[in-house]
Amino acid sequence: MQLFNNMTLSGGPAYLKYLLFVFNLVFVITGIALLSIGAVVQGLYYQYYHFLDDKYLSAPALLIAIGAIILIVCFLGCCGAIKENHCMIISFSVVLAIIFIMELSGGIAGYVLRNDAADVLRRKLNETADHYVDKSDVTAMWDYLQTELQCCGVGNFTDWEHVFKNDSLPLSCCARLPGMTGIQNCTVESTTSHVYTVGCIQALGNFVRDHAAVIGGSGIGIAFIQVSYHK
Template identity: 45%
Template sequence: MVVGVQLSMGSRCVKYLMFIFNLLFVISGILLISLGSVIFAIFHEYRHFLDKEFLSVPSLLIAIGVIIFLIAFFGCCGAVRENYCMLVTFATLMILVFILELAGGISGYVLRAQASDIVTEKMNSSMAEYKDNTEITFLWDGIQKKLRCCGTNEPKDWQLYFDNDSLPMTCCDPQAGAAGTVSCKLNSTSELHVHDVGCAPAFLDFVKLHALQLGGVGFGVAFLQFAGIWFAISLAKSIRNTYESV
């Protein structure tokens, strides 16, 4: 004769809450995959200014999102079917994912400390290729337009590669190039405006902004993980105690 397992009212509440949390896990997994993909694409666009390690952080975020999306299956099935083994598997996998997130956070913190030197070195070396490498030209013109910056640390950095105080046209406001007969120079007249901010500090602020987004989402997912792990362990204990009392 098969004896049905009857959970207490409190355990049933935990069961339904865990099911809801797993739906949130699915959504958070999709969010991590989407955000990681967007930031990976942004970092890849500026890969000449960054080391490969910077691409590993959003890649790890995408991997974690996929894993969370998949293991939410164990949590949902375990809660609905009141299956002890599935719940324990879910809790174990979530703990492993949390360890991965912790490792990614530590790596991100280490990279953040090294970011300034890496970006400055990469930008300085790429400036020498500005006139000869179409990809580098496009990259520098794009970042100087988007971030309204010029040179690595200041506009004078370009004087090693340009004569007569000349600068790339993207170092000046758009109207400078629109005039046709006007060129962008270090000592431009009042009708022109040279971007006086270096691209290294501007780009670092840009990277830190996206790192903050990653950190915020990671913190939110970590909170959900703690709650989900607690619910899974509590429900698993309740199911085990119920079976033992039967």
């Protein structure tokens, strides 16, 4: 930023214009990276929206917004270089500083969410499990969760006893057995080889924490890459 404050493009050597184009290219790449990471994590989180607070969906949405803003700002920066407009360059530098702060905020939010995941998920899983029988959307979400992450119940498969009031289990709790086609019915009394023994609080918690770490690492990492390049 100081480079552009001390010298206008029109009064400085021609290489400054090309330097700004290269600088913009780096920011375009980081903008696309943030937008892509945010979109992928948002899509993955949305599959389990019943079990997540809105703040978990807003964190990747922030990365998407930052990525889109970076692309727009870089376009304006290129226009400023072409027109050799000193005012546009200064505005460009100020906006980049704001983007840096937003990236740090998104990164920090990712790590905060990562640490809060266990408590949030435990509450949401317990709330929704009670409605497994009477709400079709909750049923579908739990079946998807247990099938995809190969887990059963909140802490373990015995959690379903108070829901069904017997030894029944959702079909999605039943493990696929080698040499058998389809999924066989299972119950609380089944051997552990027939039932997923990992609780969904553990499986989904690991899933959320891993992707929250990606949000935190990408936000903070890219922010410092941009600063290092700028220096």
